[in-house]
Amino acid sequence: MCFAITNYLNVQASSDYQIVKTKYYTSSTPFHAKYPKQNTYLWNAKHTKRLHNLKNYPNSFWTRAKTVILRKNNKPAVYYYVAGMTPHGTPNLYGYIWRGYLKPGYNPNYKAWNGLDINYFLSDKDYQRYINQSPSQNLSREVLHLFPNARLSLNLSKLTAYGSTLTDFQKQFSDVLIVKNANNAFYNPRGKVTSANQKLTAIKAAFDAHGYNQQKRSALNGYQIGIYYESNRQKGGIFSYDDGYYAGVTVAKSLN
Known part of the structure; x- marks a missing residue:
């Protein structure tokens, strides 16, 4: 049920999202795409703009800087703010992503x-x-x-x-x-x-x-x-x- 709800959030842009809680991290824990062949997006903080599609970065991993709880219609969802790491150092890969689309660890390739x-x-x-x-x-x-x-x-x-x-x-x-x-x-x-x-x-x-x-x-x-x-x-x-x-x-x- 949680996956279905958040999958809907992933394709519907809205300005009704609010950050209600934030947790910062001092270490850059890596994650990689759980569904690398599917369209999975990084969003801006207001969840109104898609910034990057993880499918376009198949060898990348993503380091978590903070965790936020986004709320819409009293329904909370946990998102990570991440930075993308690519083998060739592609710059400016940042954004928010629902944590269910990521798995712990480096990209296994x-x-x-x-x-x-x-x-x-x-x-x-x-x-x-x-x-x-x-x-x-x-x-x-x-x-x-x-x-x-x-x-x-x-x-x-x-x-x-x-x-x-x-x-x-x-x-x-x-x-x-x-x-x-x-x-x-x-x-x-x-x-x-x-x-x-x-x-x-x-x-x-x-x-x-x-x-x-x-x-x-x-x-x-x-x-x-x-x-x-x-x-x-x-x-x-x-x-x-x-x-x-x-x-x-x-x-x-x-x-x-």
Whole structure:
């Protein structure tokens, strides 16, 4: 019933809508179109003008800035005020949309996306899909192949990206394996750009030197693996990214 009512609102422009409540957000939570092949519109605040049709932006996701309750004829509906994010940076994609037309999370067509914020992936499976598909994640895919029996963990990947201390890791994991030289190899040395293959060779050599050759890496059954890597985000020779995250890989067992 709610869907039918709001679908009617989506096609009937009217100046009788009133914003009766607003909630603002400090973080930009992403959403994507629930019905990407249907006409679904962003509206102005008075709900009198269609601004954009989500169907025209099939690879986009939409970040929520605030939630409003719009009321017409004493019937409330919850809308999000969103900004559109496209792979090529299309500007000025803003508007209000009924929340029932959106689903949480990034646009799942990760083949079109690079450098997404790790904080907003929904699950291990979601992050794995991104690594499998994103053009920016070729190195991550190859590093994961070095540990064929370890399961990718979004939580462990976040801790890795945050540059967490061993104490932080040990609050949730045991048998934590961090090889500093391997993590440093994700970066370009100062004044030099290394290819993904060169980085992979250096990462593999660092684990070998640490006593974890391929046979031992393959024997890590029951372990989880966390990984974070962004291409083209390094500033100079500093071992961190310009967004404050850190590249690297961590292998560990969950305490749960």
